[in-house]
Amino acid sequence: MDMAGFLPKGHDDGTRFLLREVQGGVAGTVIMLGVEGAPEPELARLSLGLHTALAGDPQFVSVLNGVFATDQAEALRNLLFEHRYQLAPDNSVRKLDAQALGQAFSNVLDGLDSAAGSVLSDALLRDPTNAFVQTVRALEPDVRVRVVQGVWFAPDRPRALLLLRTQAPGMDLARQAHVEQTITAAFAALHPGSARLLMSGPSVFAVASAAGMRRDVDMMALCSFALVVSILYWRFRSLWVLAAIGVPFLLSLSVAMLVVRLAFGFVHGIAFGFGMTMLGVALDYPVLLIGHRDHGEGPQATLRRIGHSLRLGVATAVLGLTGMVFCGLPGLAQLGVFAAVGLVVAALVTLHIMPRLVVAADLAPHVSGPSRPLAVAEGWRRYRVLACLPVMFCAVALWRSPPLMDTRLTALSPLPEKTLRLDDSLRRDLGVPDSSLMLAVSGQNAQAVLEREEALAPVWAQLQQKGALAGVQEAARLLPSVQMQRSRVRQLPSPAPLQVAIAQAREGLPFRATAFDAFVADVARARQMPPLLPQDMLRTPVGAAMAPLLFARGGQWFGLVFPESVKDHQAVERALAGQPDVLVLDMRKEVDSLSAYHTGRTLRWMAVGCVLAFVVLLVGLRNARRMFRVIGAVGAVQITVLGAFALLHQPLTLIHLIALQFVLGVSLDYALFFARPQLDAEERARTMRTLLTCNAMTVLTFGFLAACQTPLLREIGITVAFGVALAMIYGFLLAGQRPNIGPPDRP
Template sequence: MAGFLPKGHNDGTRFLLREVQEGVAGTIVMLGIEGAAEPELARLSLGMQKALSGHPQFVSVMNGVFSARQTQGLQDTLMAHRYQLAPDASARDLSAAALGQAFEGVLDGLNSSAGSVFSDMLLRDPTKAFLNTVQTLEPDVQVRMEHGVWFASDRPRALLLLRTTAPGMDLLRQKAVQQTLQTTFAALHPGTARLLMSGPSVFAVRSAAGMRADMDLMAFCSVLMVAGVLYWRFRSFWVLAAIGVPFFLSLSVAMIVVRLVFGYVHGIALGFGMTMLGVALDYPVLLIGHRDRGEGPEATLQRIGHSLRLGVTTAVLGLTGMVFCGLPGLAQLGTFAATGLVVAACVTLSLMPRLVVAADLAPSVSGPSPQLAQAEKLRRYRVLCAVPLLISGVLLWQHPLVLDTRLAALSPIPEQARRVDEALRHELGVPDASLMLAVSGVNAQAVLEREEALSGVWAHLQQQGALSGVQDAARLLPSMQTQRLRAEALPAPAVLQSAIEEARHNLPFRPDAFSAFVQDVAAARKLAPLSVQDMAGTPLEAALSPLLFERQGQWFGLVFPERVHDRAAIEHAMANQPDVLVVDMKREIDGLSAHYTARTLRWMIAGCGLALAVLVYGLRSVSRLVRVTASVGAALVSLLGVLAIMGHPLTLIHLISLQFVLGVSLDYALFFARPQLDDAERARTMRTLLTCNAMTVLTFGLLATCNTPLLQEIGKTVALGVLFAMAYGFLLAGQRPRTG
């Protein structure tokens, strides 16, 4: 869906959509292993971590355990730079009074049962600067350590957090990543244990695979069903071949036009476009179905050509909402379908008559039909159509339709998968980006300095109770300027030694007990500050990269408020902060969807207005105009009434489906309403439209059985709408039978 969306209509949505498609958040994969005893789950977790660490498909693999090389290297770096990195200022307070309190804590630690093990560390780091630094870098995970690895706090589930080298929306590479995970897990002989995977890329791959499988199955089955209907109607393989000519020509030209206009053909546009373009089959069916054997090429067109041209024109105008909606995918779909319809109609009107006459193609059954003539008598009671319309009106009044503009309404992700994702996200401390702030700067240091400048704002908001804290890059890696200032504030060796002598007075420490401490402080005063580049290849890089990154020469830092209680207060505090963008994901993405849904609706209304003007000009008959518009309106009202009683809010998908139903309804109504001088012609029209209706209902009825909710909605809406279109077109648009 991300590739189906535009760049956005404001700064928030443009930034958000860029990060959805290109950002580091999309490369996060969360794993859970459950279904066995905890020792077995720990074995599998350790096996996965060992097998995947260093694999070219992964930037990092975390489960609470790091390799000895990574751990030792990071510990050495953090120990050396602890006074530059520790966020608590008390860790750098090396005055005699502060050291006196610290030394008393050291003495208590040495007297404890673990004192002999940690004696060197206690004496070397009496102010606990290293511990303060490490605690800051630890992720806010809701886990417990069992058997040396992460476990969920409330259930026997081992947890792993991975980051892939492939972008989140690179579905081909992400599919390979998931295959690697499954293969690696299977190679560990998991027994009854099962692997849970979640994350944006996991959803993307599964959704794409599900939709592709649905479309492939539908394409195969619908071809068989349509071919079966056509053969039953015409009893000729030559007819099938002839009908395929305008369809494949329209498909080819539509792909070329979309490629020229947009530069590429989106997969969704191609898949849905071919489905919608299926109405192009109606045109050659209408031509052949209305022909008598031996009839010349112009005779059939004289009877149906005007109605066919009006039908094509109004159908194309009905697609205006999609063509000009502003969503690239939908615009492609509308352009694809409109181009295909025009090409199919042109081929049917210009090339097909000679081909049909040369092969003498015509229905196997023609002429008047007593059964159809009897059915036409139902039009005498067309006033009874007011009953279902009245019922639909009451349903719409009692259950008003709501336009659901949320993007979540289009989501193909099953509810169970969402719940698993929420659980893993909470347990692993992966931030929920429902609210985030983006700080921009010319380079990484500018961003870090800007985030540090906001620390006072966060503290004030925390005191107000608006939030409980924030996750940002400056918490993990202070700016180089801050590190320099902290290092410069450390006392010189002589001053520190004097403070130590005063602090250890009356305490049982040897004179040289804190010599390593003095040496470390002296070295820290001269250490160059750590940069982002210094974190490359360390576990800290995996934590830092989602929060601090470069995009097209501009650096951004993401700030995630924790446990937000007052969004309005946060937004108010950020209102006058330069280079800070507040992004409420739900509001921005829903606002984006609402913006383009409203735009689609406006263009849809404009297209319907133009289609009505074309009908007024083309029909030039008040009676026919009333019958056509009444049948189309009745079909749409009845369809909306059914959606209302089913409790379905209208989404962007329903608007697309309604545009398709509108075009088909106009086709049926125009052919029923055209002058038909004898019983044979009325029978030909009825048989032909029933054939077209059967093809469309079967095709979209099959779509309604798909596993993808989005495709199901299209199938159900169009199949039901086309049935209403046929019924009301026959009853309201057709001529009353002659009496006597």
């Protein structure tokens, strides 16, 4: 049920890295929470309650809302204070000569004279150069939140904010669903009243998509079964016919699932739902066999009349699915393979197994032979030129304003617009940096990545001077490399020169000779202290912030760098061109190029399939007039559907192309049966009744997809239902032969 199953592997380094992180990265474990709908004091209470309830739960790596547990805050403060000389980015805090210390001591004296001087006296004397303050400022996240009663709030609205990270991977749907249940239960236990909980993040999207997809699949299984059984019973009035027709369907569904499982390793929920919808199409072939049989007629005689058209229909329908099969998106390729295998198996069963069932139960339509309404309808073919008018109208609309191709991958998003707007809102409130541009720095280990990020510091400084960006978020800002920490420590003087500098700096100031002994001891200890490593930051807010920025994948380490407030993308890309071990990812460009690549690939394979189908028709029909009628009917369907998109200003997406391929196959099937030689009124009536039955099953089952929550299924359902309805109309009017005899006498 995971929508990540519809993502490809990528066609270059950038898209492969991007998709790998989307499916298994640390960023997928982040959940953003918002609480709103009540006064701010009440929202603060709920935020504190959620923090208390979730912080001790082992399902969460971190729960951040501006409040830290007392022991956690104290431990982090002590850690940062001890390592302040290694972490502080400003070299002035390590400049400990007499002149610099004299200015620092004057500032300490001013601080001691302030109202808080008695409370902060020990800290001021131990850290006269404010190294600890510089360290804390460097670690502060660049968020836009305001703090109310100690917790985070949105900057411009009464909304409390929390940021969570889960132990479970973002795409582990079962564990993530349990995480959401835990959050919801914790919120409900706080008696929120009118307040409501907002939740967003990659894992939230995945769980919601899977749940919606399962509901859609269950609905399609039930509705398709009920619809098809009802239509078939109304048409044949025989339970034996229903039982016999169920054989090719069950076999085609089973074999299709097995083939997809063997080819892809799994069967996606959308492919299964699509397979259930194909119930109406996979049954076309046995319905065509039974519907064309007269009582007492041998099934082989029926097959001699329709077998050639049936085989041509199967071959061209399967060739029409080539674009879907070879589009490169695993989920959509599953749809194509599922459909192709299902059609072939249904046809084979109809040709080789169904005849025995037909003879054993003497299966035939409840109503057979010609009728006056059908004969009158056939007379409408005299005015088939009128059917060309909407085709011409749509062709003009296409020529004047062809539908645009929407090659954005977001067009495949399973999420409603409301959900995406909420996600954007929470990201803005929390001050998440602009992710439209991202850098991936690689190295053999974590230290190599941190050193490479530090080497890029002059590039960022130059770009900031030009106004191309405001800054960057990177792991090296939170934790310098071991090499950088050692370099900073080497700037510290040994105890003896430091004592001399302190003595000179104290001259004229009212400090005792021993006032800065603790400061001297801290500096001496810092010179011997081992550097901080990433593992030292685990289970701290700093570690939680570093996790999405520094990680290992497949034995290699990566660091993500997010530029902030990018004003000039091209300037950033030019500045980083040629930098070794640095991959620049314009997120929108990469995602759109990925979709454009697969859209182009789909179009190319569609063209190949259409050419092959044309060759099959040319060889199989061997009749220029019939060929012209079949191609004309199929072309009319495609032009009308595309014209409708143009008139509605609906951009074409990869999903629409997939649906049009399916319409192409069904259109060929109908046109071939209407165009085949039909010697008498009875045969023409049987063809019309049978194709109307097939059309009703397909239109109604695919029409039900329009009620699905999954946009992908909904778009396929609307397009296919509309196209197949047109296929029946144009196939009947344009591909069918005009009768040469008058209407029959019997009703």
